Amino acid sequence: MRHFVHPYAAALCAACFAMNTAAAQGGNLARPGDVIQSVPPPVSQKPQLPPLALSDDQRAKIKQVLSGKNTEVSFQLKTTKPAESFEPAIGAKVPPGLKVHALPPPLIYEMPVLKRYTYLKFKGQVLIVNPMSGQIADMFPET
Numbered sequence: 001m002r003h004f005v006h007p008y009a010a011a012l013c014a015a016c017f018a019m020n021t022a023a024a025q026g027g028n029l030a031r032p033g034d035v036i037q038s039v040p041p042p043v044s045q046k047p048q049l050p051p052l053a054l055s056d057d058q059r060a061k062i063k064q065v066l067s068g069k070n071t072e073v074s075f076q077l078k079t080t081k082p083a084e085s086f087e088p089a090i091g092a093k094v095p096p097g098l099k100v101h102a103l104p105p106p107l108i109y110e111m112p113v114l115k116r117y118t119y120l121k122f123k124g125q126v127l128i129v130n131p132m133s134g135q136i137a138d139m140f141p142e143t
Contacts, residue, residue, distance in 0.1 A: 061110065062103075
């Protein structure tokens with residue numbers, strides 16, 4: 001009885017043998033079924049977004065896109081009443097009663113740097129907020 005070995009099977013066996021031989025010679029004694037463990041890099045527990053440096057043209061575009069959004073903070077609500085005395089400033093933390101909004105997708109497509117930020121219209125100002133820290137990253141007049 002004649003045994004026939006397919007050429008592709010023979011090539012596969014030769015390649016596997018060559019890889020195992022090379023691995024053994026390189027000091028790596030990995031065998032089939034071994035689990036190779038690795039330690040991933042540490043993940044920061046206080047992630048920070050890169051500083052936001054918007055140009056005047058970018059701010060104008062943001063104003064234009066957000067002008068059609070009726071998201072201005074109203075102080076008639078019980079949850080927003082305590083924030084009426086809040087004076088926004090870059091680096092200040094937004095009061096907890098104020099609800100931030102996601103920036104519209106067309107704006108994010110045009111300015112990918114805004115992808116991780118939210119916004120808030122407050123007292124005639126547009127506040128760009130870092131949602132991880134709740135701090136104001138940039139602000140400019142709404143009109």
